[in-house]
Amino acid sequence: MTSLNLAKSLKQKLIQQTLEKKLKKAESEGWKPTPQQTSSSAFNKHCQFDQHPGYKQLQIIKNGAKSLGVPSPFFKIHQGVAGATSIIDDQEVINFASYNYLNLSGHPEVNQAAIDAIHQYGTSVSASRIVSGERPIHQELEAAIAATYEVEDALVYVSGHATNVSTIGYLFGPKDLIIHDEYIHNSSVVGSQLSGAKRIPFAHNDLDALEKILTENRHQFEQVLIVVEGLYSMDGDYPDLARLVDIKQQHHAFLMVDEAHSFGVLGASGKGLREEAHVAGQDVDIWMGTLSKTLSGCGGYIAGSSALIENLRYLSPGFLYSVGLPAPTAAAALASLQIIQKEPQRIQKLKSISQSFIRQAKAMGFNTGDSVGMAVIPIILGSSVKAANASAALLEKGINVQPILYPAVPERSARLRFFLSSEHTEEQIKLTLNTLKTLL
Structure with a gap:
């Protein structure tokens, strides 16, 4: 920078400082800016979406790539x-960019099940299930999912992401602790934030680190939830489920496993991480999965005890206030599950x-x-x-x-x-x- 440019820079800085002092003095004496002055200056950038930080970051990335x-x-x-x-x-x-792991999306039997459901129930159930959106196909699908996990009951949501957000966000609160793998899906993070619970991530698949966190923090909280994935979608690895069950029992915590990518993939017959690890379904408190991968539909599910599912069915906001899963989607998922079991x-x-x-x-x-x-x-x-x-x-x-x-x-x-x-x-x-x- 030349001496001339430096002098100009210092001059501008001094002018700015002087103006700021005058503004503070005027405000202390009771002066307030007019609405026109306010809207045209300080708040202007807060009422335009092209000034949103996310949008601006996106433009930087796009321009850099270009x-x-x-x-x-x-x-x-x-x-x-x-x-x-x-x-x-x-x-x-x-x-190599789709979740159609078992080639069931587009399968003739899956397609026909969806077509038959359209003829019988239409393309939408047109209401939240609790009021008038319930259909027999919902109950058939949930019963089949529960039987597959060998647990008491299951519940299907219209969105996989909302399944985690609503379940975690509803069940836990400010007096609780949620500990999750650092690579956990965004939906579990958002659900944890919504709950207001204390949230602590642990190093990926490092169960020693998990135990250390529990030892140091468990006594400060009421409910504690551990959240992991059955198969991590970025890295293609999975956790030691048997040890996780031991840890959660020792520290009196709940264990939740997100099987979005592991159900229909892991285990000799596709029953997921529990089959791969030879762990009983009831040893995990909350099983979560999606209907959009091997089950060829869209949405998510929670499987577990009857107390858990009844609680969610009547009070979980993402289920209670959302329209029921479309019958053709439920039928496609059920048909996919049946094919997985027989093939x-x-x-x-x-x-x-x-x-x-x-x-x-x-x-x-x-x-x-x-x-x-x-x-x-x-x-x-x-x-x-x-x-x-x-x-x-x-x-x-x-x-x-x-x-x-x-x-x-x-x-x-x-x-x-x-x-x-x-x-x-x-x-x-x-x-x-x-x-x-x-x-x-």
Whole structure:
């Protein structure tokens, strides 16, 4: 900075300080700005959405990506059922960006169940279930979910995200403590914030750290909830459920497991983390899952004791004040669950192709993080620009995989995230990994 510019800067600073002193003196003597002065200055930025911090941050990210020549990886339009393959821009691509793990979305039996429900019940139940939205298909689905977990009852919500928000937000309060894995889904974090409970995260899958938190804090609170996921959607790993049950019993806490990505995936017959870990369903207090992955619908569920479910059914805001799950969606989820139970080979095919993918990826030197090689496998590239460019280049080669970029993950953990389907083939896996290796 030149001496002239420095002098100008100092002069402007002095003028600003003088004006601020005069304003404070005037206010102390009773002066107040007129509504016109207020609205046109101090509050102006607070009544325009283009001044919202989130929007401004988004523009910085978009402009930065544009300047680096990085194409947007978001909102790709799929023109049909998205499974092991999909249609994007009128071209068939190998698809690794959908949760259709068992290829049940689009299955003829699932489609027919939804069609039959439309003919019988229409496309909406048109009311909250507690007043006039209840249908037999709701009760059939909930009974089937409860039986699968070998617990007393279950309840389905119209949104997976709202399932966690409303359940945690309603059941816990300011006198309680919620401890969750640092990688827990946003819905559990929002539910914890809504509850007003004290919230403490622990290092990912570090159950020693969890025990330390409980030892130091349990005595200060009434209810304590531990929240983990059955299969972490960013990293493809899972926690030690048997030890978690021991910990929660020792410290008199509730244990909640979010099975959004683990149900229908883990375990020999797809019953989720409890089957993988050989733990009884009743040993976990709150089972949560979504209907949008292996169950081919939309929404979420809670399974557990009859006391838990009756409480939520009558008083949980996200259930009580929301319209009931559409009957066609419930029917599709129920049909998917029935297929999973009678065709466990789908889970075995998913396991086989997932293990093949991770084995070949590691052999090529790719960093797959802590993934156990079951449905969700990241390839960590360590740069958002590199991940976004790799995703775009792969799409040009007929391979669709989504990049996960900062701030969704730390910059050093930016990655391509591969969702495997039971219908992916060895040829598709080899082509994908060889193409990625060539591109990088």
